[in-house]
Amino acid sequence: MKMIVVFCQQENVNLHRVGLELLGKAAELAKEIDTKVTAVTIGKEIDCLATTLIQYGADKVVLVQNELLEIYNADLYTKALHEVVEKEKPEILLIGATQLGRELGPRLAARLKTGLTADCTQLEIDKESKLLLMTRPAFGGNLMATIVCPNHRPQMATVRPGVFELKAPNLSRTGEVVEYVPSIRWEDARIVVEDFFEKIKEDVDISQAQVIVSGGRGIGSAEGFEKLRKLADLLGGTVAGSRAAVDNGWIEKDRQVGQTGKVVRPKLYIAVGISGAIQHLAGINESTYIVAINKDADAPIMKVADLGIVGDWRPIVNELIKQLSKKAKAEDGYEVVRL
Numbered sequence: 305m306k307m308i309v310v311f312c313q314q315e316n317v318n319l320h321r322v323g324l325e326l327l328g329k330a331a332e333l334a335k336e337i338d339t340k341v342t343a344v345t346i347g348k349e350i351d352c353l354a355t356t357l358i359q360y361g362a363d364k365v366v367l368v369q370n371e372l373l374e375i376y377n378a379d380l381y382t383k384a385l386h387e388v389v390e391k392e393k394p395e396i397l398l399i400g401a402t403q404l405g406r407e408l409g410p411r412l413a414a415r416l417k418t419g420l421t422a423d424c425t426q427l428e429i430d431k432e433s434k435l436l437l438m439t440r441p442a443f444g445g446n447l448m449a450t451i452v453c454p455n456h457r458p459q460m461a462t463v464r465p466g467v468f469e470l471k472a473p474n475l476s477r478t479g480e481v482v483e484y485v486p487s488i489r490w491e492d493a494r495i496v497v498e499d500f501f502e503k504i505k506e507d508v509d510i511s512q513a514q515v516i517v518s519g520g521r522g523i524g525s526a527e528g529f530e531k532l533r534k535l536a537d538l539l540g541g542t543v544a545g546s547r548a549a550v551d552n553g554w555i556e557k558d559r560q561v562g563q564t565g566k567v568v569r570p571k572l573y574i575a576v577g578i579s580g581a582i583q584h585l586a587g588i589n590e591s592t593y594i595v596a597i598n599k600d601a602d603a604p605i606m607k608v609a610d611l612g613i614v615g616d617w618r619p620i621v622n623e624l625i626k627q628l629s630k631k632a633k634a635e636d637g638y639e640v641v642r643l
């Protein structure tokens with residue numbers, strides 16, 4: 305059976321959302337090539353994850369378990385996943401482009417002697433050849449390239465979190481669960497993790513936010529971003545920025561939107577002082593409603609915006625803050641204005 309395998313990352317027995325997003329997409333692709341979806345997850349004592357993986361689209365779950373796999377180690381994970389892929393021989397292998405996935409994918413592709421299309425933004429099956437069409441931005445995002453892997457297997461792709469929608473789980477789905485014990489030893493690891501320090505997490509993952517107020521070079525300073533934060537708070541949302549804003553140190557890299565930042569899919573995206581370069585637009589295509597505030601009526605962002613407000617951002621944002629604060633007070637007790 306030429307199945308589709310999705311590597312589903314877990315950490316502390318919590319599944320990373322991107323694996324579940326990919327399972328939903330894999331289920332769609334599987335229908336077109338008349339095959340099944342296998343989820344592979346790696347760790348220690350992770351049996352409890354199997355049900356969730358099936359509910360999100362896996363027909364079969366392979367639990368790769370070993371006490372050496374409790375904490376991620378690139379060498380051990382690569383060897384373990386390589387063994388499973390050699391055994392299952394999938395037609396397609398999908399991996400989330402998390403930090404871990406970006407490290408694991410190329411290592412695995414090299415061992416399997418196949419190609420890897422990184423950071424895909426679309427996956428489709430070619431109607432005639434039944435090959436996987438892997439689309440991603442190329443040449444600095446100036447064009448979209450569709451890549452095929454006709455002569456080697458599996459056809460491998462990584463996809464960033466948020467690119468595909470998270471489908472609702474089907475609680476009545478059933479599937480097969482198998483355990484695989486890989487033949488790994490400590491000696492296989494060239495790097496040994498001696499201690500672990502947990503990074504203080506950002507308060508929100510922008511790829512999951514429903515409302516985003518995003519600032520660009522036009523904001524001019526870190527203080528300007530404080531105003532945007534205030535507006536975002538009033539809207540029950542979060543703040544983000546363009547690469548220019550990140551490069552200027554006005555906002556953290558975790559909050560960069562775009563091709564080399566994060567893909568977002570909020571209900572409302574307010575772009576303030578952002579020109580709308582193609583690399584920025586690559587991250588906001590899935591937004592439901594885009595508002596652009598820019599002093600240049602011809603800025604490219606105006607072409608994709610549902611609503612464009614032309615002018616200096618400061619009085620416009622100040623007025624929005626004023627009106628929303630009034631509304632919040634009037635609704636007595638409600639701090640957040642729901643759109």
Ligand SMILES: Cc1cc2nc3c(=O)[nH]c(=O)nc-3n(C[C@H](O)[C@H](O)[C@H](O)COP(=O)(O)OP(=O)(O)OC[C@H]3O[C@@H](n4cnc5c(N)ncnc54)[C@H](O)[C@@H]3O)c2cc1C
Nearest residue numbers: 520521522546547548562563564565577578579583599617
């Ligand atoms: C390989 C590659 C990857 C990239 N990845 C990303 C990415 O992930 N994300 C990203 O954002 N960019 C990315 N870029 C950079 C991208 O090409 C642009 O340079 C960047 O998006 C520009 O940011 P900006 O819109 O904030 O700045 P600018 O393009 O300088 O635009 C500033 C805007 O602010 C407006 N403005 C100025 N003053 C005011 C004011 N007072 N009030 C209202 N409006 C005002 C101006 O009219 C202008 O439209 C990438 C580039 C490359 C080559």
